Amino acid sequence: MTDSSGARPGLTLAAVALVQFMVSLDLSVVNVGLPQIAVGLGFSAVGLTWVIHAYALTFGGLLLLGGKAADRYGRRRILLLGLGLFGLASLVGGFAQEPGHLVAARAAQGIGAAALAPAALALLTATFPTGRARIRAFGVWSATNAAGGALGVLSGGLLTEYANWRWVMFVNVPMAACALALARRGVAGGRPTARGGRPDVLGAVLVTAGMTLLVFGVVRTDQYAWTSPVTLATLAVAAALLAAFICVELTTAREPLIRLGLFANRSVTGANVYTLLVGAAMTSCFYFASLYLQQVLGTGPARTGIMFLPFALAVVAGSVFAVTFGHRLVPCTLLVIGGLLAATGLAWFGLISPAGTFTTDVLGPSIVTGGGFGLCLGPVASLATAGVAPHETGTASGLLNSSRQIGAALGLAALGAAAHHRTGPAATPQTLNDGYALGLTLSAALLVCAVLVALAVLRRTSPPSRVERTDDRDLLPARG
Known part of the structure; x- marks a missing residue:
């Protein structure tokens, strides 16, 4: 049709x-x-x-x-x-x-x-x-x-x-x-929906280059100390590029990537900081758990993929729970519960050992961590657009996705560097285990910080009204 x-x-x-x-x-x-x-x-x-x-x-x-x-x-x-x-x-x-x-x-x-x-x-x-x-x-x-x-x-x-x-x-x-x-074949050409100024390409290049240099400076601490001239110069240039991005967004004659006044909204700011920390912890968890299973326990890639299924299914289950029962709790409460649950699972993950097994060291933490992450994903998206003008909801949603990806890169850079320092030059199962355990424990600490952000920054709005709950049910996939 x-x-x-x-x-x-x-x-x-x-x-x-x-x-x-x-x-x-x-x-x-x-x-x-x-x-x-x-x-x-x-x-x-x-x-x-x-x-x-x-x-x-x-x-x-x-x-x-x-x-x-x-x-x-x-x-x-x-x-x-x-x-x-x-x-x-x-x-x-x-x-x-x-x-x-x-x-x-x-x-x-x-x-x-x-x-x-x-x-x-x-x-x-x-x-x-x-x-x-x-x-x-x-x-x-x-x-x-x-x-x-x-x-x-x-x-x-x-x-x-x-x-x-x-x-x-x-x-x-x-x-x-x-x-x-x-x-x-199926998508009509259509006319562009925006007729304003051209997109801010310079701002996009500056923020991407600044974040890349920031990650590069952190990652290269495996060869250069934090106080070395190379590291300090790299981080200084990264900071200068990010400062230039802010200046461009404030002064550009083109359409800025994001109106910085959006961050005056506590929900927008809190949701994006929370998402950045969750993205950092979630990506690091996948990274370290995969390496632990294969390089410490000697599990093959196919079995490792199967062993990740409980984690992924727990994320889906947590997301469904948040949609189905979320009307009984305010979004901020779900973020706190989900963050604490995921932090508990990652702290449990941090107890891995070279003599561990999937059943004793991975399965339980995977279910707890995945369920916690699932509880967070939907509510944080709703908070990220709370109180935002209709014409800026798309920008606010895009900003949230950007925060998740940038958090993934920054978190893995910092935690990967910390794990490498703990591992040291001798890559034995014991030293690798120690490094991965540290990375998982630090991931738990990031989620504790995310919970503190939710408590300190995000507003405790009331649960949706009866009418809103009826409307929310309309968003669920129809059965049949």
């Missing part, structure tokens, strides 16, 4: 769902393959973290620019460009011969994802503006988002063990090609 604009809603939904599945899957699919990637390309212990950093930094740093570009130049056009770049970068990354090749490909993947993710969501909103069709469409979108994260760790393990680590990159190519074909 084709509507009056020439769009085919069914094909549009299929394309957007596949895009979201692919982006969500790519956030987790490489984790299980990291040890084999390190061996295959010769990554150092600290350098391996750049496989994660490169994607998270470009994705998070350019996400707001991607949303602005979609509004300014047309959502279909930006979606197609993003899909093409994402698929090409995945193909190039699969053929990487050196660490730098893969890192560059992952950075290009992040750029593609920053373009296609906001364009896809905006297309979904425009194609299904009201009614039962909208409810079903967003139910499909949410389901594919959760499925991508859950299946990413499983497929990453299976591909790494039974094919080759390169297939964790190649797997994106057919998905991007299918999404591209669906979008070309």
